[in-house]
Amino acid sequence: MLDDFFTRALVAGIGVALVAGPLGCFIVWRRMAYFGDTLSHAALLGVALSLLLEINTMLAVFAVCVALSLLLMVLRRREGLSSDALLGLLAHSSLAIGLVCLAFMTWVRMDLIGLLFGDILAVSRTDIAIIYGGGAVVFAGLCFIWNALFAATVSPELAAAEGIGTERANLVFTLLLAAVIAIAMKIVGVLLITALLIIPPAAARQLASGPEQMAGLAALIGSVAVVAGLYGSLQWDTPSGPSIVVAAMVLFMLSLLPVRYLGARRNSRISGGRS
Amino acid sequence: MDATAQVPPLVRLEQAGIKRNGEWLVRGVDLTVMPREIVTLIGPNGSGKSTTAKMALGILKPTDGSARQRPGLRVGYVPQKLMIDWTLPLTVKRFMRLTSKLSNTEIAEALEETATTHLMDQEVRHLSGGEMQRVLLARAIARKPDLLVLDEPVQGVDYSGEIAIYDLISEIRDRLGCGILMISHDLHVVMAATDQVICLNGHVCCRGTPSDVSKSEAYLKLFGHRADGALAVYEHHHDHVHLPDGRVRHEDGTLCDHCPGHDGHSHDHAHASHGTDKKAQAGQAQGVHDA
Numbered sequence: 001m002l003d004d005f006f007t008r009a010l011v012a013g014i015g016v017a018l019v020a021g022p023l024g025c026f027i028v029w030r031r032m033a034y035f036g037d038t039l040s041h042a043a044l045l046g047v048a049l050s051l052l053l054e055i056n057t058m059l060a061v062f063a064v065c066v067a068l069s070l071l072l073m074v075l076r077r078r079e080g081l082s083s084d085a086l087l088g089l090l091a092h093s094s095l096a097i098g099l100v101c102l103a104f105m106t107w108v109r110m111d112l113i114g115l116l117f118g119d120i121l122a123v124s125r126t127d128i129a130i131i132y133g134g135g136a137v138v139f140a141g142l143c144f145i146w147n148a149l150f151a152a153t154v155s156p157e158l159a160a161a162e163g164i165g166t167e168r169a170n171l172v173f174t175l176l177l178a179a180v181i182a183i184a185m186k187i188v189g190v191l192l193i194t195a196l197l198i199i200p201p202a203a204a205r206q207l208a209s210g211p212e213q214m215a216g217l218a219a220l221i222g223s224v225a226v227v228a229g230l231y232g233s234l235q236w237d238t239p240s241g242p243s244i245v246v247a248a249m250v251l252f253m254l255s256l257l258p259v260r261y262l263g264a265r266r267n268s269r270i271s272g273g274r275s
Numbered sequence: 276m277d278a279t280a281q282v283p284p285l286v287r288l289e290q291a292g293i294k295r296n297g298e299w300l301v302r303g304v305d306l307t308v309m310p311r312e313i314v315t316l317i318g319p320n321g322s323g324k325s326t327t328a329k330m331a332l333g334i335l336k337p338t339d340g341s342a343r344q345r346p347g348l349r350v351g352y353v354p355q356k357l358m359i360d361w362t363l364p365l366t367v368k369r370f371m372r373l374t375s376k377l378s379n380t381e382i383a384e385a386l387e388e389t390a391t392t393h394l395m396d397q398e399v400r401h402l403s404g405g406e407m408q409r410v411l412l413a414r415a416i417a418r419k420p421d422l423l424v425l426d427e428p429v430q431g432v433d434y435s436g437e438i439a440i441y442d443l444i445s446e447i448r449d450r451l452g453c454g455i456l457m458i459s460h461d462l463h464v465v466m467a468a469t470d471q472v473i474c475l476n477g478h479v480c481c482r483g484t485p486s487d488v489s490k491s492e493a494y495l496k497l498f499g500h501r502a503d504g505a506l507a508v509y510e511h512h513h514d515h516v517h518l519p520d521g522r523v524r525h526e527d528g529t530l531c532d533h534c535p536g537h538d539g540h541s542h543d544h545a546h547a548s549h550g551t552d553k554k555a556q557a558g559q560a561q562g563v564h565d566a
Contacts, residue, residue: 157329
Protein backbone atom coordinates (compact mmCIF):
# COMPACT_ATOMS: atom_id res chain seq x y z
CA MET A 1 0.00 0.00 0.00
CA LEU A 2 2.92 2.33 0.76
CA ASP A 3 4.34 1.68 -2.73
CA ASP A 4 2.53 4.64 -4.17
CA PHE A 5 4.16 8.02 -3.47
CA PHE A 6 0.78 9.66 -3.10
CA THR A 7 -0.34 7.20 -0.44
CA ARG A 8 2.93 7.68 1.40
CA ALA A 9 2.38 11.44 1.33
CA LEU A 10 -1.14 11.02 2.73
CA VAL A 11 0.00 8.72 5.53
CA ALA A 12 2.92 10.98 6.45
CA GLY A 13 0.84 14.16 6.36
CA ILE A 14 -1.90 12.72 8.55
CA GLY A 15 0.74 11.50 11.00
CA VAL A 16 2.12 15.02 11.37
CA ALA A 17 -1.34 16.62 11.57
CA LEU A 18 -2.38 14.27 14.37
CA VAL A 19 0.31 15.59 16.73
CA ALA A 20 0.55 19.15 15.38
CA GLY A 21 -3.12 19.83 16.20
CA PRO A 22 -3.08 19.13 19.95
CA LEU A 23 0.34 20.72 20.40
CA GLY A 24 -0.75 23.71 18.33
CA CYS A 25 -3.67 24.31 20.72
CA PHE A 26 -1.17 25.33 23.38
CA ILE A 27 0.55 27.66 20.94
CA VAL A 28 -2.78 29.36 20.28
CA TRP A 29 -3.80 29.46 23.96
CA ARG A 30 -0.45 30.80 25.08
CA ARG A 31 -0.16 33.30 22.23
CA MET A 32 3.08 31.74 21.11
CA ALA A 33 2.58 31.80 17.34
CA TYR A 34 5.64 33.95 16.85
CA PHE A 35 7.67 31.60 19.02
CA GLY A 36 6.70 28.72 16.74
CA ASP A 37 7.72 30.85 13.78
CA THR A 38 11.10 31.56 15.36
CA LEU A 39 11.77 27.89 15.94
CA SER A 40 10.84 26.98 12.39
CA HIS A 41 13.09 29.69 10.97
CA ALA A 42 15.90 28.30 13.07
CA ALA A 43 15.22 24.90 11.50
CA LEU A 44 17.00 26.12 8.39
CA LEU A 45 20.12 26.67 10.45
CA GLY A 46 19.71 23.09 11.62
CA VAL A 47 19.63 21.87 8.03
CA ALA A 48 22.82 23.79 7.24
CA LEU A 49 24.55 22.35 10.29
CA SER A 50 23.47 18.83 9.43
CA LEU A 51 25.09 19.16 5.99
CA LEU A 52 28.21 20.73 7.46
CA LEU A 53 28.67 18.09 10.17
CA GLU A 54 27.17 15.28 8.12
CA ILE A 55 24.61 14.29 10.73
CA ASN A 56 20.94 13.38 10.47
CA THR A 57 18.86 16.39 9.42
CA MET A 58 15.95 15.86 11.81
CA LEU A 59 18.34 15.42 14.72
CA ALA A 60 20.21 18.62 13.82
CA VAL A 61 16.97 20.61 13.45
CA PHE A 62 15.73 19.28 16.79
CA ALA A 63 19.02 20.22 18.48
CA VAL A 64 19.06 23.74 17.03
CA CYS A 65 15.42 24.34 18.04
CA VAL A 66 16.10 23.15 21.59
CA ALA A 67 19.25 25.27 21.83
CA LEU A 68 17.38 28.29 20.54
CA SER A 69 14.52 27.95 23.02
CA LEU A 70 16.98 27.56 25.90
CA LEU A 71 18.85 30.65 24.70
CA LEU A 72 15.57 32.53 24.58
CA MET A 73 14.76 31.49 28.16
CA VAL A 74 18.11 32.83 29.36
CA LEU A 75 17.77 36.09 27.43
CA ARG A 76 14.25 36.65 28.75
CA ARG A 77 15.44 36.45 32.34
CA ARG A 78 17.88 39.27 31.69
CA GLU A 79 15.39 42.08 31.57
CA GLY A 80 16.12 44.36 28.68
CA LEU A 81 14.74 43.71 25.23
CA SER A 82 11.09 42.75 25.03
CA SER A 83 10.55 39.10 24.22
CA ASP A 84 8.83 40.21 21.03
CA ALA A 85 12.01 41.87 19.78
CA LEU A 86 14.12 38.96 21.03
CA LEU A 87 12.04 36.50 19.04
CA GLY A 88 12.38 38.57 15.88
CA LEU A 89 16.09 38.92 16.41
CA LEU A 90 16.63 35.19 16.91
CA ALA A 91 14.26 34.15 14.12
CA HIS A 92 15.81 36.21 11.39
CA SER A 93 19.42 35.95 12.44
CA SER A 94 19.22 32.16 12.62
CA LEU A 95 17.50 32.08 9.23
CA ALA A 96 20.17 34.36 7.77
CA ILE A 97 23.05 32.40 9.30
CA GLY A 98 21.53 29.22 7.92
CA LEU A 99 21.33 30.66 4.41
CA VAL A 100 24.87 32.06 4.59
CA CYS A 101 26.21 28.69 5.75
CA LEU A 102 24.43 26.94 2.89
CA ALA A 103 25.98 29.39 0.40
CA PHE A 104 29.45 28.67 1.75
CA MET A 105 29.05 24.96 1.21
CA THR A 106 29.54 25.14 -2.54
CA TRP A 107 29.79 21.38 -2.78
CA VAL A 108 26.21 20.98 -1.67
CA ARG A 109 23.47 21.26 -4.25
CA MET A 110 20.54 22.27 -2.09
CA ASP A 111 16.94 22.42 -3.09
CA LEU A 112 16.07 25.57 -1.16
CA ILE A 113 12.47 25.57 -2.34
CA GLY A 114 11.98 22.07 -1.00
CA LEU A 115 13.37 23.22 2.31
CA LEU A 116 11.18 26.28 2.55
CA PHE A 117 7.94 24.75 1.30
CA GLY A 118 8.37 21.06 1.98
CA ASP A 119 8.55 18.02 -0.22
CA ILE A 120 5.79 15.78 1.00
CA LEU A 121 5.62 13.81 -2.25
CA ALA A 122 9.19 12.59 -1.69
CA VAL A 123 8.68 10.98 1.73
CA SER A 124 10.17 7.52 2.05
CA ARG A 125 9.09 4.58 4.19
CA THR A 126 11.84 5.52 6.64
CA ASP A 127 10.41 9.04 6.89
CA ILE A 128 7.01 7.57 7.68
CA ALA A 129 8.53 5.36 10.36
CA ILE A 130 10.25 8.40 11.91
CA ILE A 131 7.06 10.49 11.73
CA TYR A 132 4.96 7.84 13.45
CA GLY A 133 7.69 6.84 15.92
CA GLY A 134 8.53 10.43 16.82
CA GLY A 135 4.86 11.38 16.71
CA ALA A 136 3.99 8.65 19.20
CA VAL A 137 6.71 9.89 21.57
CA VAL A 138 5.47 13.49 21.26
CA PHE A 139 1.88 12.38 21.81
CA ALA A 140 2.82 10.36 24.89
CA GLY A 141 4.84 13.27 26.24
CA LEU A 142 1.95 15.66 25.70
CA CYS A 143 -0.49 13.33 27.44
CA PHE A 144 1.94 13.06 30.35
CA ILE A 145 2.22 16.80 30.92
CA TRP A 146 -1.27 17.73 29.70
CA ASN A 147 -2.88 18.63 33.03
CA ALA A 148 0.14 20.51 34.37
CA LEU A 149 0.69 22.37 31.11
CA PHE A 150 -2.96 23.28 30.86
CA ALA A 151 -3.03 24.60 34.44
CA ALA A 152 0.12 26.61 33.73
CA THR A 153 -1.53 27.99 30.60
CA VAL A 154 -4.69 29.12 32.38
CA SER A 155 -2.75 30.77 35.21
CA PRO A 156 0.98 30.25 35.81
CA GLU A 157 0.73 31.71 39.32
CA LEU A 158 -2.27 29.67 40.34
CA ALA A 159 -0.61 26.49 39.09
CA ALA A 160 2.71 27.28 40.78
CA ALA A 161 0.99 28.15 44.07
CA GLU A 162 -0.90 24.87 44.10
CA GLY A 163 2.15 22.71 43.56
CA ILE A 164 1.99 22.06 39.81
CA GLY A 165 5.44 21.61 38.27
CA THR A 166 5.03 24.46 35.81
CA GLU A 167 8.72 24.80 34.95
CA ARG A 168 9.01 21.16 34.05
CA ALA A 169 5.82 21.23 32.00
CA ASN A 170 7.05 24.30 30.09
CA LEU A 171 10.41 22.70 29.41
CA VAL A 172 8.88 19.46 28.16
CA PHE A 173 6.47 21.45 26.01
CA THR A 174 9.38 23.27 24.36
CA LEU A 175 11.12 19.97 23.65
CA LEU A 176 7.95 18.54 22.12
CA LEU A 177 7.52 21.61 19.97
CA ALA A 178 11.10 21.34 18.72
CA ALA A 179 10.48 17.67 17.91
CA VAL A 180 7.30 18.39 15.97
CA ILE A 181 9.05 21.08 13.94
CA ALA A 182 11.90 18.69 13.14
CA ILE A 183 9.41 16.04 12.05
CA ALA A 184 7.06 18.33 10.15
CA MET A 185 9.71 20.27 8.25
CA LYS A 186 9.84 17.79 5.43
CA ILE A 187 6.07 17.82 5.00
CA VAL A 188 5.18 21.50 4.79
CA GLY A 189 8.58 23.18 4.90
CA VAL A 190 10.14 25.73 7.17
CA LEU A 191 7.87 28.61 6.24
CA LEU A 192 4.57 26.82 6.70
CA ILE A 193 5.06 24.68 9.83
CA THR A 194 3.49 27.31 12.06
CA ALA A 195 0.42 27.31 9.82
CA LEU A 196 -0.07 23.59 10.43
CA LEU A 197 0.33 24.23 14.17
CA ILE A 198 -2.11 27.11 14.54
CA ILE A 199 -4.75 27.00 11.80
CA PRO A 200 -6.35 23.65 12.76
CA PRO A 201 -6.69 24.69 16.46
CA ALA A 202 -8.09 28.06 15.36
CA ALA A 203 -10.70 26.27 13.29
CA ALA A 204 -11.41 23.85 16.14
CA ARG A 205 -11.97 26.69 18.62
CA GLN A 206 -15.27 27.60 17.02
CA LEU A 207 -16.64 24.13 17.56
CA ALA A 208 -15.08 23.01 20.85
CA SER A 209 -16.51 23.47 24.33
CA GLY A 210 -13.53 22.11 26.25
CA PRO A 211 -9.73 22.05 25.90
CA GLU A 212 -9.48 18.29 25.32
CA GLN A 213 -12.24 18.43 22.74
CA MET A 214 -10.48 21.28 20.99
CA ALA A 215 -7.24 19.28 20.81
CA GLY A 216 -9.07 16.29 19.30
CA LEU A 217 -10.90 18.44 16.78
CA ALA A 218 -7.65 20.19 15.82
CA ALA A 219 -6.05 16.82 15.05
CA LEU A 220 -9.09 15.86 12.97
CA ILE A 221 -9.27 19.17 11.09
CA GLY A 222 -5.52 19.01 10.40
CA SER A 223 -5.89 15.52 8.93
CA VAL A 224 -8.79 16.61 6.74
CA ALA A 225 -6.69 19.55 5.55
CA VAL A 226 -3.85 17.20 4.61
CA VAL A 227 -6.14 14.92 2.61
CA ALA A 228 -7.97 17.79 0.93
CA GLY A 229 -4.76 19.68 0.23
CA LEU A 230 -3.01 16.69 -1.31
CA TYR A 231 -5.95 15.78 -3.56
CA GLY A 232 -6.21 19.43 -4.52
CA SER A 233 -2.55 19.58 -5.44
CA LEU A 234 -2.96 16.41 -7.51
CA GLN A 235 -6.01 17.82 -9.23
CA TRP A 236 -4.71 21.28 -10.03
CA ASP A 237 -0.99 20.52 -10.07
CA THR A 238 -0.21 22.94 -7.25
CA PRO A 239 2.67 22.68 -4.74
CA SER A 240 1.60 20.20 -2.06
CA GLY A 241 2.74 21.95 1.17
CA PRO A 242 1.05 25.27 0.41
CA SER A 243 -2.05 23.42 -0.82
CA ILE A 244 -2.39 21.77 2.59
CA VAL A 245 -2.19 25.14 4.31
CA VAL A 246 -4.76 26.60 1.92
CA ALA A 247 -7.08 23.68 2.67
CA ALA A 248 -6.65 24.30 6.40
CA MET A 249 -7.46 27.95 5.83
CA VAL A 250 -10.64 27.04 3.94
CA LEU A 251 -11.68 24.77 6.83
CA PHE A 252 -11.09 27.65 9.22
CA MET A 253 -13.32 29.92 7.13
CA LEU A 254 -16.01 27.23 7.06
CA SER A 255 -15.84 26.89 10.83
CA LEU A 256 -16.59 30.60 11.14
CA LEU A 257 -19.82 30.49 9.18
CA PRO A 258 -22.63 28.67 10.96
CA VAL A 259 -21.34 28.71 14.51
CA ARG A 260 -20.86 32.44 14.56
CA TYR A 261 -24.51 32.85 13.71
CA LEU A 262 -25.59 30.48 16.47
CA GLY A 263 -23.14 32.04 18.92
CA ALA A 264 -24.45 35.52 18.24
CA ARG A 265 -27.97 34.35 18.87
CA ARG A 266 -26.99 32.66 22.10
CA ASN A 267 -25.07 35.70 23.32
CA SER A 268 -27.95 38.02 22.68
CA ARG A 269 -30.21 35.71 24.61
CA ILE A 270 -27.85 35.71 27.59
CA SER A 271 -27.44 39.47 27.66
CA GLY A 272 -31.15 39.87 27.19
CA GLY A 273 -31.81 37.71 30.22
CA ARG A 274 -29.35 39.63 32.32
CA SER A 275 -30.49 43.12 31.59
CA MET B 276 -2.44 30.28 71.54
CA ASP B 277 -0.63 27.64 73.52
CA ALA B 278 -0.95 25.11 70.78
CA THR B 279 1.31 27.15 68.52
CA ALA B 280 4.33 26.02 70.45
CA GLN B 281 3.95 22.39 69.34
CA VAL B 282 2.37 22.65 65.92
CA PRO B 283 4.67 23.81 63.11
CA PRO B 284 3.30 26.80 61.22
CA LEU B 285 1.81 26.21 57.77
CA VAL B 286 4.00 28.93 56.39
CA ARG B 287 6.63 31.17 57.91
CA LEU B 288 8.24 34.28 56.46
CA GLU B 289 11.30 35.61 58.24
CA GLN B 290 12.57 39.08 57.36
CA ALA B 291 11.46 38.29 53.82
CA GLY B 292 11.74 40.91 51.10
CA ILE B 293 11.68 41.20 47.32
CA LYS B 294 13.79 43.55 45.27
CA ARG B 295 12.94 44.34 41.63
CA ASN B 296 15.07 46.60 39.45
CA GLY B 297 16.96 47.93 42.44
CA GLU B 298 13.85 48.80 44.44
CA TRP B 299 12.36 46.97 47.37
CA LEU B 300 8.75 46.08 46.72
CA VAL B 301 8.46 44.91 50.28
CA ARG B 302 11.03 44.00 52.90
CA GLY B 303 11.53 42.73 56.41
CA VAL B 304 8.24 40.84 56.62
CA ASP B 305 7.78 38.42 59.49
CA LEU B 306 4.65 36.37 59.20
CA THR B 307 3.37 32.97 60.26
CA VAL B 308 0.07 31.28 59.59
CA MET B 309 -0.92 28.51 61.96
CA PRO B 310 -3.60 25.88 61.31
CA ARG B 311 -7.03 27.39 62.00
CA GLU B 312 -5.58 30.88 62.12
CA ILE B 313 -6.85 33.73 59.95
CA VAL B 314 -4.28 36.35 59.05
CA THR B 315 -5.39 39.45 57.14
CA LEU B 316 -3.03 41.71 55.21
CA ILE B 317 -4.06 45.31 54.74
CA GLY B 318 -2.31 48.33 53.29
CA PRO B 319 -2.59 50.88 50.49
CA ASN B 320 -2.12 49.99 46.82
CA GLY B 321 1.42 49.02 45.99
CA SER B 322 2.27 48.36 49.62
CA GLY B 323 3.40 44.81 48.89
CA LYS B 324 0.36 42.81 49.98
CA SER B 325 0.18 40.61 46.91
CA THR B 326 3.96 40.30 46.79
CA THR B 327 3.96 39.11 50.40
CA ALA B 328 1.22 36.59 49.64
CA LYS B 329 3.17 35.34 46.64
CA MET B 330 6.24 34.80 48.80
CA ALA B 331 4.11 32.79 51.21
CA LEU B 332 2.77 30.78 48.25
CA GLY B 333 6.24 30.11 46.90
CA ILE B 334 5.49 31.85 43.58
CA LEU B 335 8.16 34.46 44.29
CA LYS B 336 11.46 33.66 45.97
CA PRO B 337 12.47 36.25 48.56
CA THR B 338 15.57 38.25 47.63
CA ASP B 339 16.25 38.66 51.31
CA GLY B 340 15.20 36.58 54.31
CA SER B 341 13.32 33.31 53.97
CA ALA B 342 9.92 31.88 53.19
CA ARG B 343 9.20 28.33 54.28
CA GLN B 344 6.13 26.19 53.81
CA ARG B 345 5.39 23.14 55.90
CA PRO B 346 6.46 20.11 53.83
CA GLY B 347 3.59 18.61 51.86
CA LEU B 348 1.44 21.67 52.39
CA ARG B 349 -1.74 21.63 50.32
CA VAL B 350 -2.54 25.12 49.13
CA GLY B 351 -5.73 26.62 47.76
CA TYR B 352 -5.23 29.96 46.05
CA VAL B 353 -7.76 32.58 45.02
CA PRO B 354 -5.83 35.04 42.86
CA GLN B 355 -6.84 38.66 42.52
CA LYS B 356 -7.61 38.42 38.83
CA LEU B 357 -7.89 35.71 36.27
CA MET B 358 -8.26 36.55 32.62
CA ILE B 359 -9.35 33.74 30.37
CA ASP B 360 -8.46 34.27 26.74
CA TRP B 361 -11.11 33.87 24.08
CA THR B 362 -9.07 31.12 22.45
CA LEU B 363 -9.41 28.94 25.54
CA PRO B 364 -12.65 26.98 25.77
CA LEU B 365 -13.06 26.45 29.50
CA THR B 366 -16.23 25.63 31.40
CA VAL B 367 -16.58 26.17 35.12
CA LYS B 368 -16.69 22.41 35.58
CA ARG B 369 -13.36 21.88 33.80
CA PHE B 370 -11.88 24.88 35.61
CA MET B 371 -12.72 23.26 38.97
CA ARG B 372 -10.49 20.34 37.99
CA LEU B 373 -7.59 22.58 37.00
CA THR B 374 -5.08 21.52 39.63
CA SER B 375 -6.71 18.57 41.36
CA LYS B 376 -8.57 15.41 40.53
CA LEU B 377 -12.12 15.89 41.72
CA SER B 378 -15.23 13.76 41.41
CA ASN B 379 -18.45 15.25 40.06
CA THR B 380 -19.91 15.15 43.57
CA GLU B 381 -16.99 17.11 45.02
CA ILE B 382 -17.34 19.73 42.30
CA ALA B 383 -21.09 20.00 42.83
CA GLU B 384 -20.64 20.32 46.60
CA ALA B 385 -18.04 23.08 46.34
CA LEU B 386 -20.12 25.06 43.85
CA GLU B 387 -23.16 24.56 46.07
CA GLU B 388 -21.32 26.20 48.96
CA THR B 389 -20.65 29.37 47.04
CA ALA B 390 -24.13 29.31 45.44
CA THR B 391 -22.74 28.90 41.93
CA THR B 392 -24.11 25.47 41.00
CA HIS B 393 -26.09 27.01 38.13
CA LEU B 394 -22.84 28.17 36.53
CA MET B 395 -21.39 24.65 36.21
CA ASP B 396 -21.59 24.49 32.41
CA GLN B 397 -20.98 28.17 31.70
CA GLU B 398 -17.80 29.32 30.03
CA VAL B 399 -15.49 30.90 32.58
CA ARG B 400 -14.88 33.98 30.46
CA HIS B 401 -18.61 34.79 30.45
CA LEU B 402 -18.80 35.06 34.25
CA SER B 403 -19.34 38.43 35.88
CA GLY B 404 -16.81 39.73 38.43
CA GLY B 405 -18.77 38.54 41.44
CA GLU B 406 -19.56 35.14 39.89
CA MET B 407 -15.88 34.71 39.04
CA GLN B 408 -14.85 35.43 42.63
CA ARG B 409 -17.26 32.83 43.95
CA VAL B 410 -16.17 30.23 41.41
CA LEU B 411 -12.52 30.89 42.26
CA LEU B 412 -13.33 30.40 45.92
CA ALA B 413 -15.25 27.19 45.20
CA ARG B 414 -12.31 25.85 43.22
CA ALA B 415 -9.88 26.60 46.03
CA ILE B 416 -11.98 25.00 48.76
CA ALA B 417 -12.80 21.94 46.67
CA ARG B 418 -9.10 21.05 47.02
CA LYS B 419 -9.57 20.79 50.80
CA PRO B 420 -6.43 22.84 51.40
CA ASP B 421 -4.31 23.13 54.55
CA LEU B 422 -3.66 26.75 53.67
CA LEU B 423 -6.12 28.96 51.86
CA VAL B 424 -4.70 32.14 50.37
CA LEU B 425 -7.24 34.73 49.26
CA ASP B 426 -6.21 37.84 47.36
CA GLU B 427 -9.06 40.30 47.78
CA PRO B 428 -11.76 37.60 47.73
CA VAL B 429 -14.69 40.02 47.96
CA GLN B 430 -13.74 42.48 45.23
CA GLY B 431 -16.59 42.95 42.82
CA VAL B 432 -19.00 41.27 45.21
CA ASP B 433 -21.89 43.34 46.54
CA TYR B 434 -22.23 44.08 50.22
CA SER B 435 -24.52 41.21 51.24
CA GLY B 436 -22.44 38.87 49.10
CA GLU B 437 -19.37 40.08 50.97
CA ILE B 438 -20.89 39.17 54.33
CA ALA B 439 -21.91 35.76 52.93
CA ILE B 440 -18.39 35.09 51.67
CA TYR B 441 -16.84 36.09 55.00
CA ASP B 442 -19.27 33.79 56.79
CA LEU B 443 -18.38 31.02 54.39
CA ILE B 444 -14.64 31.55 54.88
CA SER B 445 -14.88 31.24 58.65
CA GLU B 446 -17.12 28.22 58.27
CA ILE B 447 -14.58 26.61 55.95
CA ARG B 448 -11.84 27.36 58.46
CA ASP B 449 -13.84 25.60 61.17
CA ARG B 450 -14.71 22.62 59.01
CA LEU B 451 -11.39 22.00 57.23
CA GLY B 452 -9.21 23.33 60.03
CA CYS B 453 -7.11 25.18 57.49
CA GLY B 454 -5.10 28.32 57.99
CA ILE B 455 -6.16 31.37 56.00
CA LEU B 456 -4.05 34.19 54.64
CA MET B 457 -6.26 36.90 53.25
CA ILE B 458 -5.62 40.22 51.56
CA SER B 459 -8.28 42.77 52.30
CA HIS B 460 -9.24 45.37 49.72
CA ASP B 461 -10.36 47.68 52.50
CA LEU B 462 -7.89 49.50 54.71
CA HIS B 463 -10.03 49.45 57.81
CA VAL B 464 -12.70 46.81 57.59
CA VAL B 465 -11.54 43.25 57.98
CA MET B 466 -13.23 39.95 58.61
CA ALA B 467 -14.22 39.70 62.27
CA ALA B 468 -12.86 36.18 62.63
CA THR B 469 -9.37 37.49 61.82
CA ASP B 470 -6.85 36.52 64.46
CA GLN B 471 -4.08 38.76 63.25
CA VAL B 472 -4.06 41.87 61.09
CA ILE B 473 -0.80 42.90 59.44
CA CYS B 474 -0.61 46.34 57.93
CA LEU B 475 1.95 46.65 55.16
CA ASN B 476 3.42 49.70 53.54
CA GLY B 477 6.60 48.46 51.90
CA HIS B 478 7.37 46.91 55.28
CA VAL B 479 5.30 45.78 58.24
CA CYS B 480 3.81 49.01 59.54
CA CYS B 481 1.99 47.50 62.44
CA ARG B 482 0.11 44.41 63.47
CA GLY B 483 -2.59 43.55 65.93
CA THR B 484 -6.03 42.14 66.45
CA PRO B 485 -9.15 43.75 65.05
CA SER B 486 -11.76 45.19 67.32
CA ASP B 487 -15.36 44.15 66.94
CA VAL B 488 -17.29 46.25 64.50
CA SER B 489 -20.27 46.34 66.83
CA LYS B 490 -18.22 48.44 69.27
CA SER B 491 -17.76 51.11 66.66
CA GLU B 492 -20.86 53.22 66.33
CA ALA B 493 -19.66 54.77 63.12
CA TYR B 494 -19.46 51.37 61.45
CA LEU B 495 -22.83 50.36 62.78
CA LYS B 496 -24.22 53.48 61.16
CA LEU B 497 -22.47 52.64 57.94
CA PHE B 498 -23.17 48.95 57.72
CA GLY B 499 -26.06 48.36 60.07
CA HIS B 500 -26.49 45.47 62.44
CA ARG B 501 -26.39 42.90 59.69
CA ALA B 502 -22.64 43.25 59.63
CA ASP B 503 -22.54 42.03 63.20
CA GLY B 504 -20.17 39.15 63.55
CA ALA B 505 -18.83 39.21 60.01
CA LEU B 506 -16.91 42.47 59.93
CA ALA B 507 -14.48 44.13 62.26
CA VAL B 508 -12.46 47.31 62.23
CA TYR B 509 -8.76 47.64 62.51
CA GLU B 510 -8.16 51.16 63.64
CA HIS B 511 -4.60 52.29 63.48
CA HIS B 512 -2.46 55.30 63.21
CA HIS B 513 0.52 55.87 60.97
CA ASP B 514 3.26 58.19 62.06
CA HIS B 515 4.75 58.48 58.57
CA VAL B 516 3.76 58.46 54.92
CA HIS B 517 5.68 56.95 52.01
CA LEU B 518 5.97 59.51 49.24
CA PRO B 519 6.00 58.50 45.57
CA ASP B 520 9.69 59.41 45.28
CA GLY B 521 10.59 56.85 47.93
CA ARG B 522 11.17 59.35 50.72
CA VAL B 523 9.26 59.31 53.98
CA ARG B 524 7.37 62.20 55.53
CA HIS B 525 6.90 62.06 59.27
CA GLU B 526 3.93 63.38 61.14
CA ASP B 527 5.79 66.48 62.21
CA GLY B 528 6.47 67.26 58.56
CA THR B 529 10.13 66.23 58.41
CA LEU B 530 11.39 64.25 55.44
CA CYS B 531 13.94 61.48 55.36
CA ASP B 532 15.08 58.66 53.10
CA HIS B 533 14.11 55.75 55.31
CA CYS B 534 11.36 54.63 57.58
CA PRO B 535 12.05 54.99 61.28
CA GLY B 536 11.91 51.25 61.80
CA HIS B 537 13.05 49.93 58.47
CA ASP B 538 13.90 46.58 60.00
CA GLY B 539 10.23 46.26 60.84
CA HIS B 540 10.72 46.02 64.59
CA SER B 541 10.46 49.31 66.35
CA HIS B 542 7.10 50.87 65.74
CA ASP B 543 5.27 53.10 68.08
CA HIS B 544 1.87 53.05 66.46
CA ALA B 545 -1.02 53.71 68.72
CA HIS B 546 -3.49 50.92 68.13
CA ALA B 547 -7.20 51.36 68.42
CA SER B 548 -6.67 55.07 68.63
CA HIS B 549 -8.48 57.44 66.36
CA GLY B 550 -7.27 56.64 62.86
CA THR B 551 -5.60 59.38 60.86
CA ASP B 552 -4.18 57.26 58.08
CA LYS B 553 -3.56 59.89 55.44
CA LYS B 554 -3.83 57.62 52.46
CA ALA B 555 -6.96 55.98 53.76
CA GLN B 556 -8.77 59.18 54.43
CA ALA B 557 -9.17 59.67 50.74
CA GLY B 558 -10.83 56.29 50.58
CA GLN B 559 -14.34 55.08 51.19
CA ALA B 560 -14.04 54.92 54.96
CA GLN B 561 -14.09 58.68 55.27
CA GLY B 562 -17.28 58.77 57.27
CA VAL B 563 -15.77 56.72 60.03
CA HIS B 564 -13.02 59.17 60.67
CA ASP B 565 -15.27 62.13 60.59
CA ALA B 566 -17.55 60.62 63.17
